[in-house]
Amino acid sequence: MAGNPERRAALVDAGVEVLAREGARGLTFRAVDTEAGVPVGTSSNYFTSRDDLLSQIDARLHVRLAPDPDVVADLLTRPKDRSLVKALMHDLTARATHDRTGYLGLLEMRLEATRRPELRASYTQSVRADLEEGMRFHHEAGLPGGDETVMVLYLAMLGLLLEHLTLPGVLEGALPGTGVPEALVERIVETIVPATEPRGTGPH
Template identity: 75%
Template sequence: MAGNPERRAALVDAGIEVLAREGARGLTFRAVDAGAAVPVGTASNYFTGRDDLLRQIDVRLHTRLAPDPEVLAELMRAPKDRALVTALMRDILRRVTRDRTGYLALLELRLEATRRPALRESLTASLRGDLDEGMEFHRAAGLPGGDETVAVLYLAMLGLILEHLTLPGVLDGALPGVDVPDGLVELMVARIVPAS
């Protein structure tokens, strides 16, 4: 396997773009090579196969979609209440909106995982790790609610993000007086997170 880390990262990012744009069926080494603007055959020197590329896309997406430490540190200066949880959920929404391609690729990975047991195993482990980390963060920060609160917020945000990035018109006007999507974030937090 080739060892140039910059080129590997460029190939993985190109794979993310292809996956988001064309779905798993369009994710070929040739398409990745074209997306990275490298000679045909380059990707095959960096990945042992399609499953290896998909696993590396999963790892890279976690980096791309992770919170900015400086933004998180600034947010965490606020009182540990519902308003902070709302701000944290809005930060998630901003990040996935800013890297729409990355999140759409993650959705494609989820779909592909239904057909590939090895990917299902690795993606389940990485997403479960994210959920566990979110629960630990919530507890350690002293935010209101417990693990159940985090699990329900996770599911609610997953649904909101899916609609917002794929079919945003579905939610427009559904709840008169509620701004989409920010107002929905506030509404979800108010319904899910205990007041104290």
């Protein structure tokens, strides 16, 4: 297989564009070549199969949508309370909104996984690893709440981003005074994440 890493990355990003725009059924090597502006047959020199391309798209999207380590490090200098969880969720929302194509690509991967057992197994493992990493981060950062808090927060944010990036009109104006998505992030965190008890006010 061809070994030019820059060309491979460009082809994978082109695959993300095709996946988000046309769905998994439209993700062909020819479509990727056209999107990337390269000669027909180029993609087949870089990926052993369509499954290989989907696997590399999954890995690439984890990089594209990952938090900036410097941003996270700065946020973690704040008190480890509910307001910090809000800031982290706002950062998540901003990243998904900024790379809407990437997030839609993730959603298309989920849909394709429902149709193909082999992809479902690998993609379930990938998403489960993300959830477990979120639990680990939450615990090690000393944020309020436990694993159940993280799981419910994950599900709520997944639903918010799904609506916001696909059918934003569903949420717009549904609750008076609730903006989309910023104010809803605030509501979600306040509802799910327990408030940190001020020092000195606990049981004696």
